[in-house]
Amino acid sequence: MCARAGSGRTTVAHYATGWRHVEEVKILCRSERGRFGRRIAALTALACLVSGNSAFAASIAVDIGHYLAKPGVISARGVPEFEYNRTLAIEIAQALEQARHRARLIGEDGMANDLGRRAPRANGMDLLISVHHDSVQPRFISTWEFEGMEHKYSDRFSGFSLFVSRANPQVERSLHCASAIGAALRRAGFTPSRYHADPVLGENRPFADEENGVHYFDNLAVLRTASVPALLFEAGVIVHRDEELRMRDPAVRARIASGILEAVASCIGNSPEKSAMQSMNAKDAKDAKEEEMGMMEAPRWCSITANARATATRRA
């Protein structure tokens, strides 16, 4: 809808060669500013309300999974996972900053090919979240034709997954935050994929918290080498044709970012302010503030995201 209104060039065809279209980002931002802005503003207001305007702030490192030279999974429409990871990670970071937390992006330039140098960049932060998008085992992959080209896909599994490593020195806090994110996403209407735990269909990754879609994956490098609590977040299965479209929807990504923001508020620290944040009825407070903040300007991340993508496109 937004693309048609703004430019005939911004069609789905552009995704087949990667996420290159800055114009589309601007159009989507104009369209989504009202709804997303109100939601983030409400969460910001919630944080201020609970903290009494004191310095409630978490510091979150947001790692962008993969890099340009090895961009991860290729989606059902031929888009590298890295493009999805970068888009979502930037939006999560901006949502955190809008709520007055501190966010540090890792790997945003697409050049972070040394995995061992990622986790140290999170030193001193409260939490490291590595953002990814998922695939399935090769034997479930089929082929289809999209925009005149053959692509691989599987519609068998969908949903989010979360992973923590028992080799991380702060595994309990990692799991606490992973569970909080899974719970927040479930409240927002998302469903855990859970298939990673299956010994036949998945990779036999044991559940750490089945209800909230959290698994143990001890040898994941970025989690194992982190000194701070760390988790890996698979936002959705992009070889699934419908789920890939959902991951492209700015409103869906805004709900994911809001869920992570809500979870971060509840899982980090144990100060009275933070405990109050965990226990209060977030929905009531959000609804009350949403009306009040409805006239706020669009969040700054719209233009920032577009600029970041333009820069990345030039580098690529």
Ligand SMILES: [Zn+2]
């Ligand atoms: Zn990945």
